[in-house]
Amino acid sequence: MSDEGGGEEIPLTVNGKDRAVPAGLTVRGLLEHLELVPELVVVEHNREIVDRSRYSEVTLEAGDRLELVHFVGGGKAAERDLENRL
Amino acid sequence: MTIESKDLADAGPGGVQDEPFLLGDREFQSRLIVGTGKYRDNETMVRAIRASGSEMVTVAVRRVELDRSKEESILHQLSPEEFFILPNTAGCYTAEEAVRYARLGRAAGLNEWVKLEVIGDESTLLPDVHATLEAARILVDEGFKVMAYTNEDLVTALRLEDAGCISVMPLASPIGSGLGLVNPYYIREIKSRLEVPVIVDAGVGTASDACATMEQGVDGVLMNTAIAAADHPTTMARAMKLGIQAGRLAYLAGRMPSREIAVPSSPTHGMLD
Numbered sequence: 147m148s149d150e151g152g153g154e155e156i157p158l159t160v161n162g163k164d165r166a167v168p169a170g171l172t173v174r175g176l177l178e179h180l181e182l183v184p185e186l187v188v189v190e191h192n193r194e195i196v197d198r199s200r201y202s203e204v205t206l207e208a209g210d211r212l213e214l215v216h217f218v219g220g221g222k223a224a225e226r227d228l229e230n231r232l
Numbered sequence: 233m234t235i236e237s238k239d240l241a242d243a244g245p246g247g248v249q250d251e252p253f254l255l256g257d258r259e260f261q262s263r264l265i266v267g268t269g270k271y272r273d274n275e276t277m278v279r280a281i282r283a284s285g286s287e288m289v290t291v292a293v294r295r296v297e298l299d300r301s302k303e304e305s306i307l308h309q310l311s312p313e314e315f316f317i318l319p320n321t322a323g324c325y326t327a328e329e330a331v332r333y334a335r336l337g338r339a340a341g342l343n344e345w346v347k348l349e350v351i352g353d354e355s356t357l358l359p360d361v362h363a364t365l366e367a368a369r370i371l372v373d374e375g376f377k378v379m380a381y382t383n384e385d386l387v388t389a390l391r392l393e394d395a396g397c398i399s400v401m402p403l404a405s406p407i408g409s410g411l412g413l414v415n416p417y418y419i420r421e422i423k424s425r426l427e428v429p430v431i432v433d434a435g436v437g438t439a440s441d442a443c444a445t446m447e448q449g450v451d452g453v454l455m456n457t458a459i460a461a462a463d464h465p466t467t468m469a470r471a472m473k474l475g476i477q478a479g480r481l482a483y484l485a486g487r488m489p490s491r492e493i494a495v496p497s498s499p500t501h502g503m504l505d
Contacts, residue, residue: 220292221267
């Protein structure tokens, strides 16, 4: 209760959309904040892939761009402008 | 639910026995590879894929949908312990984009394989073979095991093999068209000239197409829509499994020559006057 609303937030772009998150989050912290399973998500941080073993080491800064991707059903070419493409 | 056995085409006693399907450093029993897209629901997909007997399935890399209430990775449906998961670059239009998707797929940590696909034309979804070759060279250099989707052009197939691809995957006809094998001659030509496995990828519409494709002597077939878009995907998956096996056996058996004259199959002598 003491920290509610008191924490500083920073702006990120996550999967193409602006989003404010608590300052000081690591990649792992962001995934937990978004309720994602770190073992199933691949993270690109400012166009660099973050090795899963480093999720707890990389701290996010204001303005960082993140792509969080995973495997979905797919065979061959999909529509080009599919929403969940990078 | 019955789980189909993942067996080689069985020639029976005295028949020509098939060899295991060797791809990269792995051995497969099934010569059918299936995509996981376009199914009406996950349950149908899993049931159909099991009915197909496939051991290898392709998956796509896409953004996580952050507004969904739960994680929807396909790995919740298809266990990497049951299926070999082959990340693809489906929907990429440049070499750079395909390389980016391939790297993301590898970073998932399952394997270093990629089904490389670079599309060059939106209306036909035909491959951009120049960009495919460029991406293949980069990815092979980075240690990927590359299976490259291409058209039925022999020279491109040879270049992709030279680039170090572990398999070259010419199309039967355009993606999702269901037109079947439109150019058996070129497919046979590619198969006869390449040393790496040739897997026909795209265009198969029904089991006779799968069978006719395997009769050309290719090593395998990859399909998705033909199963996913059938009225009854699980039944079509089973038909495809049998079609692949029938085509493989017919190839191993060595077909009679075709000729445009009739030749009687009963003795012509000994007929009554």
